[in-house]
Structure formats: structure tokens, C-alpha cells
Amino acid sequence: MWTRAFNLLAGLFMATGSAALLSQEPVPVNPEHPGRLPDVFLGRCIAPQIGCWFPGAREVLEPGGFKSPLDALGRSGAFDLLCVSSRSTHNESDSDSSIQFLQQAAEYAEEKYGVRLVLDAEIRLSRKSFFKAHPECSQERLQLVERLQSRGQKLEIDLKVGALSDHYTHNYRYEVLGCRLIKVWSYQKDAAEMVDAASVRDITAEVERFTADSSRCEIVLSGEKAWEDRFVCIAVAFAFLYPDVHSDEALHFEGELIAEHQQINAAGFIKDEWGFPPSYTWAREKDEYWFSPAMVRRYAMISGGRDLADDCFLMYCSQTGRARERTQAIDRMNRMNQARLLEFEKQVYESSKKYWGPHAFIGTHPTWYPYPGKNEFRKNGLMWWPHPRDYAQTDEVTPFCCRTGMAKAAAQPVWYNEYYQTRPSYYIYEHWTCLLAGGRVNIHPFYPKSEAPDEEGDFRILPILRGGADRIRSRTRLLNFMMEAPLQCPVAVVFGHWGVMNWTYPQYFDSLQAAITLCNELARRGYPADLIPSSEIHTVGVDGKKRWFMAEDGRMQYGRQPYEWVFFYGVTESDQADIDSLWRLGDNGETRRAILPPAMDQSAWARRVTEDLQRHGIQPQTAWVESQDRWKGSMYRPPMSGLARFADGTLLWASGSQEEPRGKTIRLDKATVFANDGRQTFLISAEAVGVLACRFDQEDGLVALAASDLKFFRAGGMNIETADRPTDVALWKDDAGVWQGVFQAEKNVLPVGLKAAAEKWYFLKK
Structure with missing residues (x-):
């Protein structure tokens, strides 16, 4: 009797509990703050x-x-x-x-x-604290000035530089703290205005007077040993209220600074627009170079004892018989600075x-x-x-x-x-x-x-x-719950990293502009391209893996993207070893490769590649258009509405406009949509506002969905009807093949039309 009574009570409890369980509200994705996304x-x-x-x-x-x-x-x-x-x-x-x-x-x-x-x-x-502790560790800029000194005549040179400023300074600029004379050279030039290397002399000892007051200095050069008209170049280092990038003190100080903030319950830390102080004049004249005692030591160490000031003079003035040496000096300096x-x-x-x-x-x-x-x-x-x-x-x-x-x-x-x-x-x-x-x-x-x-x-x-x-x-x-890959870009344009920054080459900088133009030409035909520097062949990501590798399907892959085409542009001696390594990676693979000529026709190459991609079934995206917001030259970007494809096969429709900034209706009525590689066809019916994204497996089954104000979705074995209550929703299959769902609304009430779509639902407050 007692056993039977117990079983009846247990059955009643289980039935009641199951009903209660079924009636429970979906769990918030962030229980403490239901409207915020979790990490x-x-x-x-x-x-x-x-x-x-x-x-x-x-x-x-x-x-x-x-x-x-x-x-x-x-x-x-x-x-x-x-x-x-x-x-x-x-x-x-x-x-x-x-x-x-x-x-x-x-x-x-x-x-x-x-x-x-x-x-x-x-x-x-x-900066105040840093310079109080390390007053000697200021970033210097070497100023090179060339003058013609007449035979037997003194030469007086006045130099003045101003403070530097960027988004960090406001009224606390990178003031000039002082200056010091580094070196003076004399030399002759040939008929082509090139410095005669054999005539170069260090005449620093001939300086009669050097006076300085922070941002200004005066140099008086004796004429006693100027037995003929000669050119002279004077190198003066101006110090700024900016930490010396190459000093150990600066790196150690910032490490302690970060540690000092660990007591704060923060989400992380910022390093914004990091680099040397802002400068705009050097790009025109090449007469200014970053400098400091620590930098001089580091340069000597990596160059076999070369003097940085002498090499800056070589970088500034081309010298007979030293062209290759000059190119190598520029590369060495650029590599050293970036590494630091x-x-x-x-x-x-x-x-x-x-x-x-x-x-x-x-x-x-x-x-x-x-x-x-x-x-x-x-x-x-x-x-x-x-x-x-x-x-x-x-x-x-x-x-x-x-x-x-x-x-x-x-x-x-x-x-x-x-x-x-x-x-x-x-x-x-x-x-x-x-x-x-x-x-x-x-x-x-x-x-x-x-x-x-x-x-x-x-x-x-x-x-x-x-x-x-x-x-x-x-x-x-809600896209962030189901997106697993970046934009599909079937083409990589690799530019010679060090060569584009080396002004000894005829294509200095221009080859990078040309590479960007090629990317634009491809994107406006529906095939976005990634721009990548050649030096990335050596880079290891934060996951400890090499970024460039050969994918299992035989394509060259950079990070998350395997490529149909890899172009190399702006190839110079400075980057030849990197280009060769990257080229060898693709040997015997499926990726098509080409080294583009310096005077390439970007439009013609883009047309050729587009035709090839289409022959191989690679599907285009909505063609990119010229940007309405730009600073330098032409830039192409997606329009406000269209279809984007992602490297994992995700299809994303977006529909925005200035007239309806919050989004327009997206409606697909038995739309036939091809997979990225053209090997699958999906029949999709759906209606949403602003955003609709979906992803399918190799058997055409739906594996992920995200949409805003979704009214209905029918594709890949999924049938959702929420016309009575359009809802923001994200659905995906987890690693175990179980459907998980998140819906976004003002109240935690799951629409009836969504209940059968996932085994577990979660709530995100709108």
C-alpha cells in the first residue's frame, strides 16, 4: 500500500515538475544583465x-x-x-x-x-612620470641639412623645429626638449648630382660653435679647411617629450604601468595608433630619421657595427657605388623599427x-x-x-x-x-x-x-x-552568435612589404597604391580581395600557428581564408626571399599564382581573374561601389544593401538605406542561391528586416540562422513561422549537433513559432 502510494505521489510530482519545466522562461544569455552580450x-x-x-x-x-x-x-x-x-x-x-x-x-x-x-x-x-624617472630616455629625430660652403668661407646654419602633436596630446604636445650635434660631413657631387663616395669626410671637428636652446640651434662651421667649394651635411638630433621607443626603460615602464592597473575590474587594455611620434615632412624630403643612443646601439648590433648616423646620411644622399648598400640600410632600419x-x-x-x-x-x-x-x-x-x-x-x-x-x-x-x-x-x-x-x-x-x-x-x-x-x-x-568565419575573399594580393617602403626603388609606394587599385577592381566585380604584406610569410598568430599554410584541399591559406588566386606585386630584392618562400608554399597546390608586372593594367587583370573564377564556379557577392566617405584616392566598399558571402559558407543579406536607416524588408520567395563554390543550390523562402543570414552543410541541411524581425524561414529542413510576432533570432547547431537558439525581445516570452526550432532557447533583452 505504501509503495503504491509513493509511486502515485512520485508520478504526480514528475508530471507536475515536467509541466513546470516546459513552462519555464528561456534562460537569459547574460543572467545578471539580460540586455548585454557575454564574452x-x-x-x-x-x-x-x-x-x-x-x-x-x-x-x-x-x-x-x-x-x-x-x-x-x-x-x-x-x-x-x-x-x-x-x-x-x-x-x-x-x-x-x-x-x-x-x-x-x-x-x-x-x-x-x-x-x-x-x-x-x-x-x-x-609622460611626466616616465621622464621624471628617466629624463635621458627621450625619442630623438635626426635632422639632416645640406648646404654649399664656399671656399674659405664660414658657414652658419640655423635650425628650428616645432613640437609634434597627435590625438593623445591636446594641450600637452610632444615638445622639443633640446638638441645635440651628431655629425658633419663634407663631400663633392658628380654631374648627376650624386655624392662622390670617395670624397666624403667627417668634418665634425671643424665646427667652431654649436649653440642650442631646446627647439633651435645654430651651427658655425669654420672655412679654414674649405680649400674648395664643397657640400656639407649637418646632422642634429632634436629630443622630444616622447618616450624613446628603443630604450629598455620605456618597455619596462609600460609593463609596470599595465600591472599597476590590474586592480581595476576591466575588460582589457588599449594600445592605440602606437608607433613613433607623428611626422608629416619626412615623406617629402627624407631628411629626418628617428634616433637615440639606444637606437644607435641596437642598429650597430644588428648591422655588424655600422654607425646609424652615417647610414642615415647614406639614406638621405645617394652616393656613387653604394646603391645596394643604401637600399639595405633603409630595409634594415625599417625592419628594426617595426620589430621594436x-x-x-x-x-x-x-x-x-x-x-x-x-x-x-x-x-x-x-x-x-x-x-x-x-x-x-x-x-x-x-x-x-x-x-x-x-x-x-x-x-x-x-x-x-x-x-x-x-x-x-x-x-x-x-x-x-x-x-x-x-x-x-x-x-x-x-x-x-x-x-x-x-x-x-x-x-x-x-x-x-x-x-x-x-x-x-x-x-x-x-x-x-x-x-x-x-x-x-x-x-x-545576434549575428555574433552564429558567425564563425570572415568575409569570403577568393583572391589575395601580396605586396612587397619592405620594397614599398624603400625610396631607392622606382616603384616606391606606387606599387602599394597599384595593389589597392587591383583589389578595388576585383571587388567592384563582386570578388573582394585581401591585401597582405609579403612579410607575413613569417608571422605566427596569437594562436601560435603560422598564418600562411597549405590547406588540406591544396589551396594556399592565410589565417581562415583559402585562396583561388594569389598575386604578387611590387617584387624587389628587399622582399625576394619572402616572395620566394610564399611562392614555394603554393608549389604543387591548387591555388593559381602570378607575379604581376610593374606596369600592370589593373582593370584587365581583374577582368581576367573574374572570368577564371566564374569558370571555376566561384560565386560573386554584391559588387562593391566607390566609397562616399574617403580621404585618399578611390576606395571601394560594399553598398548599404546586398549579399555577402563568408569563408565558412554563411550567406548574409543586409538591407539598409539612409531613408530607412534601421533597415528595410528582405524577402526571398523560393530564391535559388548557390553555395560559394557553386556546387550546391539552396531554395530559400524568408522574410526579415535589415539582416538575414544562414549557413548549410554539405547535405543542404541548415546549420545556422540569424535574422531580425523574422516573419518566416523555410529552407534546409527548417520551417519557422513567426508572422504574428516578428522576432530577432539566432539559431545554430552546436558541436554535438544539437540546436541552440537565442531570441531578442523586450520581454522573455518565446514566440510559439520558434519553440520547435531549438532544443534549448536563451533570451537577450532588446
């Missing part, structure tokens, strides 16, 4: 929504000054991470007030809104992972100007590709072929572009076009400030969201 979900890294916050001195120094801006940005729901940078002279990043501010702000933002801060507290923001800058970047990456965990976010972008041109060569040696990041990051109007190429090398498929402009419409354009190239936008407030909105509390960022960016970000963030 990791079900083993997947989820790309965050990012923005910038630049607190001023008043906000930092005023108790609780962080609350008002964080309340505004937190309530917007548009950000999971905020890259915070306070660039005030009143509180450097290592000051007690700054650290306390960041600590309190980080706790407040995460506890109240689930928003986490990425800290910008690097060495350029702690990457040491700082690697330290930031490794320290961030050490202090804030394996999923720490490392920001932001290495791009400075942001075009891969002459100013960038000198700033950072074009270290855009090898710099360590989990997510590739660029800024402003970086060419899209650079963005996609950098994304292939990164650990995660999504890339970010930090973007600013003066009106919301520009941000709408940036969001939609980046999306169709696999990117997202790191929102920078309105800039210039003169065009900022006047409303109190807008913080120059809320009007951007109200203008439509808020809903675009809401619509697109």
Missing part, C-alpha cells in the same frame, strides 16, 4: 558592441564624475564595452586620481549596466591576458593616418597585419582590402572600424557597409567638436544612436 556563450566567443568614451579632466577629478556619462551610455543599450581614454594633463594615467576614477567607473558601469571598460593608460599618457614597436604590442597583449583573463579585449587599432602610405611607413612600419589582436581593428577610412586582410590573420572572424564623423547619416552608412564586409563599428563620438550637438548630456554620441545606429546594432548583434 563567451556555450563555448563561443561573442563579438561585443564597442564604443569610445573620452572623460575630461573635470569628470575625472570630480567625485562621481563618471556617473552622468555612464548612465547615458549604459542606458542606451548600444555598448558591451567602452574604450575609455582620458587625455588630460591634470591626471596622467598612472596618477592616483586616474586609477581611482577608472576603478570606480569600471565597477559602476558593470554593476549597474553590465558595460565593461577597456583601459587606455599606456606610456604616452604617463611590435615588442610593445606583444607586451600589451600578453599582459592583458595575464591580468584580465583569456577573454580580455585588446584594443584598439594600429592604423594611424589611416591609409597605408608614406606617413604610416615612418610611424609604424606598416605593422597593421602582424600586430597581435583577437579582433582586427582599423579606423576611419582604412581601405577595405586592408580590413579584410587583417581579419583573416586575427583569432576572431569579426573586425572593427573605429569611426567618427560630424553627422549621424555617416555612421548609418558605415554600419551597413561594414556589415557586408564582415565588420562592426566602434563608435567614436562626433568629431570635430565644433560640429558637436549642443544638448547637455549627449556626450557627442547619443545623437548617433538616435539617428538609427542603435537599432542597426540591435539587429546585427
